[in-house]
Amino acid sequence: MKAIVLGAAAGGGFPQWNCRCAVCALAWAGDERVKPATQSSLAISTDGAFWLLLNASPDIGAQLRATPALWPRGERESPITAVALTNADIDHIGGLLTLRERQAFSIFAMKQVHAALTMNPMFSVLSAPVRMEVYSGVPFRALEGLECALVAVPGKVALFLEGESPKLASDEGDTAAAFVSDGNKTLAYVPGCASLTDRLIDRLSGADAVLFDGTLFNDDEMIRAGVGEKTGRRMGHLPIAGEGGSLEILSRLPVARKIYIHINNTNPVWIDGSPERREVEAAGVEIAYDGMEIVL
Numbered sequence: 702m703k704a705i706v707l708g709a710a711a712g713g714g715f716p717q718w719n720c721r722c723a724v725c726a727l728a729w730a731g732d733e734r735v736k737p738a739t740q741s742s743l744a745i746s747t748d749g750a751f752w753l754l755l756n757a758s759p760d761i762g763a764q765l766r767a768t769p770a771l772w773p774r775g776e777r778e779s780p781i782t783a784v785a786l787t788n789a790d791i792d793h794i795g796g797l798l799t800l801r802e803r804q805a806f807s808i809f810a811m812k813q814v815h816a817a818l819t820m821n822p823m824f825s826v827l828s829a830p831v832r833m834e835v836y837s838g839v840p841f842r843a844l845e846g847l848e849c850a851l852v853a854v855p856g857k858v859a860l861f862l863e864g865e866s867p868k869l870a871s872d873e874g875d876t877a878a879a880f881v882s883d884g885n886k887t888l889a890y891v892p893g894c895a896s897l898t899d900r901l902i903d904r905l906s907g908a909d910a911v912l913f914d915g916t917l918f919n920d921d922e923m924i925r926a927g928v929g930e931k932t933g934r935r936m937g938h939l940p941i942a943g944e945g946g947s948l949e950i951l952s953r954l955p956v957a958r959k960i961y962i963h964i965n966n967t968n969p970v971w972i973d974g975s976p977e978r979r980e981v982e983a984a985g986v987e988i989a990y991d992g993m994e995i996v997l
């Protein structure tokens with residue numbers, strides 16, 4: 702199976718349109734230590750003919766144009782036949798609005814995510830996508846020869862559905878990990894995760910590649926950068942560094958390829974050679990980039 706990282710960045714992309722934090726400033730200046738990135742999404746195929754998207758980012762137009770494997774084959778004939786959604790955040794569903802123009806495809810998601818699409822009439826412009834409700838941990842055939850399972854992981858509802866005090870790490874199905882298997886190899890895609898529970902660690906340990914939530918390096922990074930009031934944990938994202946952070950757990954995971962994805966613009970791991978980037982790489986974890994290919 703082959704996976705192409707269409708976008709490696711968290712919501713807003715990198716650099717973010719309205720941000721000149723220390724990391725974005727390098728990108729705006731064209732500093733060679735950083736590479737701009739679009740919002741996170743993964744394309745997967747076993748045969749190169751049909752492709753599954755894991756999430757559809759608002760940057761999907763530019764992502765498709767940059768990825769010849771996803772170009773149309775004939776008049777109104779896209780090789781993308783299915784999209785699986787891990788949650789209903791705008792950076793993961795916004796791109797669906799670009800996939801209208803009379804092309805049918807399947808949308809696989811759990812109940813909560815379908816509900817978020819249904820409540821928003823804008824998504825009714827999609828020409829009859831087949832909306833398939835799937836259940837946590839129950840495998841489904843996403844493409845010929847490719848089985849997928851969405852597994853509920855700790856997380857929270859989409860930002861636009863938050864009430865006064867949202868549950869930050871509920872595992873009721875608002876956020877999922879996607880496990881994709883060709884019968885031989887398994888790839889896990891987890892762009893949002895509030896906590897690495899023993900059960901999740903167990904399941905990830907059986908994968909050949911894990912792409913994991915790398916939103917923030919330090920939990921209070923956005924506060925320290927002066928660009929926000931929220932911690933990573935308040936946003937439903939486990940930070941990379943520190944006690945209980947994802948890096949100490951991922952570093953011990955017996956998985957061949959471990960890759961951070963969904964990286965926020967404030968995260969210093971974007972900077973090649975930064976101490977934070979070196980710490981991640983020394984622990985055996987890679988940093989995703991747009992166009993990265995993972996062949997399993």
Ligand code: MLT
Pocket residue numbers: 711712790791792860893936937
């Ligand atoms: C997140 O990952 O926390 C969301 O993408 C936030 C957002 O929708 O801006």
Ligand code: MN
Pocket residue numbers: 711712790792963
């Ligand atoms: Mn996001």
Ligand code: ZN
Pocket residue numbers: 716717720721722723724725726966967
């Ligand atoms: Zn920034």
